[in-house]
Amino acid sequence: MDGAYVGLAPFVAIDGLTKRFGDHVALADCALAIGRGEIVTLLGPSGCGKTTLLRCIAGFTEPDAGSIAIDDADTLALPVNRRPVGVVFQNYALFPHMTVAANIGYGLKMRGVPKGEIDRRVADILALVSLSELKDRYPIALSGGQQQRVAVARALVVEPKLLLLDEAFNALDAKLRAGMQAELRKLIKRLGMTAIFVTHDQDEALAISDRVAVMGSGRIAQVANPIDIYDRPVSPYVAQFVGTSNMLAARAAGGVATLPGGVKLPTSYSGDVQVLVRPQNFEILDASDARAGWQGRVTFGRPAGAIVEYEIDAADGTSFKIAALRDSPAGHLSAGTPVGLAVRDASACVVFEASA
Amino acid sequence: MLDVLARFANGRGFWPAIPAVAFLTVLMVIPLVLLLSFGFSDIVVARGVIVSQDFTLDHLTKILGDRLYLLTFQRSINLSLSVTALCLIFGFPVAYLYLRSGTFARRAILIAVIAPLLTSGIVRTYAWIVILGGQRGIVNRTLLDLGLIDAPLRILNTHWAVLIGMTQVHLPLMILPLIAVMTRHDKALDEASANLGASRLQTLRHVILPMSVPGIGTGATLVFTLSYTTFVVPQLLGGGNYLNAATMAFEQMVYSLEWSKGAVTSTLLLVTCIFFIGLFTWASQAATRWIRQEGVA
Numbered sequence: 275m276d277g278a279y280v281g282l283a284p285f286v287a288i289d290g291l292t293k294r295f296g297d298h299v300a301l302a303d304c305a306l307a308i309g310r311g312e313i314v315t316l317l318g319p320s321g322c323g324k325t326t327l328l329r330c331i332a333g334f335t336e337p338d339a340g341s342i343a344i345d346d347a348d349t350l351a352l353p354v355n356r357r358p359v360g361v362v363f364q365n366y367a368l369f370p371h372m373t374v375a376a377n378i379g380y381g382l383k384m385r386g387v388p389k390g391e392i393d394r395r396v397a398d399i400l401a402l403v404s405l406s407e408l409k410d411r412y413p414i415a416l417s418g419g420q421q422q423r424v425a426v427a428r429a430l431v432v433e434p435k436l437l438l439l440d441e442a443f444n445a446l447d448a449k450l451r452a453g454m455q456a457e458l459r460k461l462i463k464r465l466g467m468t469a470i471f472v473t474h475d476q477d478e479a480l481a482i483s484d485r486v487a488v489m490g491s492g493r494i495a496q497v498a499n500p501i502d503i504y505d506r507p508v509s510p511y512v513a514q515f516v517g518t519s520n521m522l523a524a525r526a527a528g529g530v531a532t533l534p535g536g537v538k539l540p541t542s543y544s545g546d547v548q549v550l551v552r553p554q555n556f557e558i559l560d561a562s563d564a565r566a567g568w569q570g571r572v573t574f575g576r577p578a579g580a581i582v583e584y585e586i587d588a589a590d591g592t593s594f595k596i597a598a599l600r601d602s603p604a605g606h607l608s609a610g611t612p613v614g615l616a617v618r619d620a621s622a623c624v625v626f627e628a629s630a
Numbered sequence: 631m632l633d634v635l636a637r638f639a640n641g642r643g644f645w646p647a648i649p650a651v652a653f654l655t656v657l658m659v660i661p662l663v664l665l666l667s668f669g670f671s672d673i674v675v676a677r678g679v680i681v682s683q684d685f686t687l688d689h690l691t692k693i694l695g696d697r698l699y700l701l702t703f704q705r706s707i708n709l710s711l712s713v714t715a716l717c718l719i720f721g722f723p724v725a726y727l728y729l730r731s732g733t734f735a736r737r738a739i740l741i742a743v744i745a746p747l748l749t750s751g752i753v754r755t756y757a758w759i760v761i762l763g764g765q766r767g768i769v770n771r772t773l774l775d776l777g778l779i780d781a782p783l784r785i786l787n788t789h790w791a792v793l794i795g796m797t798q799v800h801l802p803l804m805i806l807p808l809i810a811v812m813t814r815h816d817k818a819l820d821e822a823s824a825n826l827g828a829s830r831l832q833t834l835r836h837v838i839l840p841m842s843v844p845g846i847g848t849g850a851t852l853v854f855t856l857s858y859t860t861f862v863v864p865q866l867l868g869g870g871n872y873l874n875a876a877t878m879a880f881e882q883m884v885y886s887l888e889w890s891k892g893a894v895t896s897t898l899l900l901v902t903c904i905f906f907i908g909l910f911t912w913a914s915q916a917a918t919r920w921i922r923q924e925g926v927a
Contacts, residue, residue, distance in 0.1 A: 302781060331820075331824075332825060333820050333824075334824075354821075354824045355824045355825070355826075355827050355828055355829060356823065357825075360825070361821070361822070361825045363821070363822055364818075365818070367816065367818035367819050367821070367822040369821075369822070369823075369837060370841070370842055370921075371837075371840045371918070371920040372920070380823070380826050380828075380836070381826035381827050381837075384823075384826055384827035384828045384832055384836075385827050412919070412920040413920075414920065414921070428826070432653050432826065476739070511834050545647075547742070611895065
């Protein structure tokens with residue numbers, strides 16, 4: 275569960291970043307290190323500070339304290355239009371009065387690049403994002419996916435050191451989204467670009483990033499690769515924000531927390547603890563099965579592709595969210611069916627202090 | 631056309647518009663047609679009643695052949711285009727300031743722009759007489775007291791007084807459409823522009839200005855039309871000897887009672903005015919193709 279950046283000096287180094295808006299603390303002492311060519315996602319609910327962090331890097335918002343360095347250069351000292359950062363905006367912010375080619379060439383024009391070279395570089399990047407035949411259209415005549423590719427091309431053509439993407443897939447419909455995520459990740463990796471995504475969508479974060487930084491209340495709660503974020507969350511907040519979770523109350527003594535059904539979990543805490551069990555880590559048994567730690571009834575089942583998501587209420591009132599493969603024996607339970615529940619794999623459970 | 635008339639006669643779909651159409655027909659269309667017909671006929675009046683009206687092009691050819699009339703129209707067009715340009719030059723920064731201001735400052739700007747409209751244009755024009763007039767006008771006294779000039783400047787009763795007065799009187803009509811456009815401006819575009827390396831001035835030049843064209847078009851049309859057709863400001867600030875086309879039409883109609891000449895002048899005024907409105911509309915549309923392009927280019 276190594277969330278820290280490992281390697282030489284980080285390419286992007288954010289330290290002690292703090293920002294207040296009146297009484298509201300948007301960023302509280304945020305630190306984040308990103309390696310060259312890495313894709314990191316800032317994940318969190320709205321108001322968690324992720325957008326403020328992005329805006330501080332881009333220069334749209336001035337932090338109260340802290341430092342940001344990109345490639346060993348102090349970025350906060352640079353004015354907004356001199357930062358080596360390309361931004362893909364939420365809703366793209368394409369210039370409506372400029373054609374696709376003019377939108378993409380804008381950054382080069384502002385840098386005083388000669389016209390011939392602008393045309394050549396715009397043509398190259400248009401080919402890269404497969405938009406060459408649309409170069410003379412205005413944004414109003416583009417689909418959402420095409421607009422997104424123009425926005426990405428516009429940010430990339432000026433060869434920034436760091437690419438920032440603010441809710442880049444929000445405006446796309448769900449079907450298009452997954453395809454664009456994979457395509458964009460491939461493109462960024464091919465160019466060796468370092469990128470920070472901001473999103474509130476955990477699926478997007480897990481799909482696109484090398485590492486995910488989960489944020490809450492202006493702080494970075496955990497930074498880790500997507501698998502560790504899901505399997506080894508450091509706090510109940512992270513556990514509940516990423517994926518579906520069951521938080522079960524238990525007691526720990528002598529370095530062992532015990533769940534009903536005799537499941538023993540090693541822990542350094544003692545007294546009341548909370549145990550995270552993911553939905554697929556439950557086995558659904560017959561109500562009479564001796565291995566069952568809990569007895570309950572199916573409240574409802576929701577088929578979701580290859581799996582079924584059940585809500586099962588135990589006799590003591592605890593509600594469980596449980597996933598079962600649809601082609602397994604437990605894949606066709608109707609509401610009201612009495613069942614027994616057992617934890618499959620104790621090592622996949624995570625123990626937290628109860629007060630946390 | 632017949633189809634439209636038939637539907638109009640049936641009253642289907644049109645009936646809510648009938649009172650307004652009747653009002654405009656009686657009070658605007660009929661007098662306008664009558665007025666225009668005066669320009670193309672010889673009117674014989676006996677005891678205050680028109681007794682004969684024979685069609686003729688004499689008045690039109692006479693006026694078109696007279697250099698004085700053509701110069702007057704030229705002066706009118708120059709004046710109105712100058713006023714339009716000045717209103718744009720003074721108005722755009724105000725609208726830009728509005729865009730960059732917070733809620734409170736925005737309200738203050740809006741009040742400052744609208745307040746003059748609550749005063750009649752005639753009153754505001756008289757105010758300019760006080761400001762610009764003679765040795766005791768505010769401008770001359772200030773400049774004399776500061777020792778910047780030795781003798782009072784002659785501004786009132788000149789072309790400059792008309793230009794200054796008209797620009798001030800019509801300025802809000804340029805600012806308000808511009809503010810309407812600025813209110814819809816998306817701040818993310820400014821951030822995108824800055825992110826792509828543009829300075830604030832470059833963003834103004836390449837993003838905000840071209841996106842304000844619809845407002846500029848509306849403002850220019852309003853300011854030009856009113857400047858081109860007003861005779862109050864030129865009469866009061868021009869001192870009675872400043873002649874523009876509108877003043878000429880007024881004098882022909884009211885003072886020298888040359889109705890046919892006045893009607894021709896009015897007709898030319900109307901036609902040229904519509905031509906300029908068309909020109910502004912065409913220019914504005916040409917510069918805003920991005921609003922309308924849909925589907926495949």
